[in-house]
């Protein structure tokens with residue numbers, strides 16, 4: 001488990017102080033993948049650099065398995081650094097070393113014996129699917145393969161935390177999938193806690209259990225991705241299909257305000273059962289006609305999630321929406337003003 005408590009980091013320059021992290025707190029349970037997202041300049045990389053112990057925060061604590069790493073120095077700090085594997089931003093391999101040579105580097109620094117090193121390097125290259133590329137030089141590898149070697153190198157010291165700063169930037173979608181697959185495997189097979197800094201919400205969609213949204217050095221949203229999409233949140237807006245503006249409803253009924261539907265609502269459904277069955281069941285049970293006006297289906301890791309804008313016609317439209325809510329759907333009824341707009 002990583003716990004970040006009230007982290008503050010400022011930079012001084014040309015007479016002014018820039019607050020990059022303004023009291024950031026975060027909890028990442030062991031074995032989960034947490035995405036750190038936010039606009040450019042929000043403080044994501046600074047947070048990653050502090051957690052990697054490459055930057056010393058002005059205040060606050062970073063606890064990994066209970067130990068506050070900020071308070072360490074000397075040999076204890078060096079030992080703590082080994083517990084945090086870092087996949088740096090961009091191309092970070094040494095050109096003159098083979099894939100195996102790059103992965104071996106941290107093991108050499110730690111003084112591991114030759115035979116032990118060999119076995120560990122092969123094991124790690126196997127994990128990232130590159131056992132057959134042990135002797136290849138970085139220039140002979142694709143961008144995605146180089147990134148997977150960097151992940152293997154970061155895992156060499158058996159860290160409990162793996163930190164990756166924009167691991168998929170500049171990669172095409174297929175290569176991105178293979179790199180994310182490797183990070184997911186590291187979590188599943190080694191139980192490593194993974195922190196990924198990214199501006200790509202698709203990375204969050206595909207592998208993150210948790211997400212933290214940074215804005216101007218502060219955490220403005222943090223939690224389980226599946227919990228956040230089930231409410232009105234920034235994460236839901238960024239990850240779920242957009243429900244289109246209500247169109248084709250020009251003849252607004254002066255009594256109901258809802259045009260040709262008795263009710264219009266945005267409905268978020270999480271999980272196989274809800275996505276597959278809830279809307280038709282509500283429609284049949286309450287004798288309500290239900291039309292999908294917008295939105296769509298997406299997938300968050302292995303879980304299907306849908307957000308639809310629906311129009312309901314029938315006397316029991318409200319009862320049908322209540323039924324959807326009672327069965328785990330998240331319903332937001334459109335207001336008359338929204339419909340009339």
Ligand SMILES: Nc1ncnc2c1ncn2[C@@H]1O[C@H](COP(=O)(O)OP(=O)(O)OP(=O)(O)O)[C@@H](O)[C@H]1O
Pocket residue numbers: 011012013018019020038039040041042043044045046047199
């Ligand atoms: N070494 C530094 N010296 C001075 N200012 C810095 C330094 N590192 C970061 N900053 C500033 O701190 C703020 C946060 O930067 P940071 O790189 O952490 O943001 P970010 O969210 O990672 O942005 P990006 O997505 O563009 O990488 C920015 O205003 C940046 O200019």
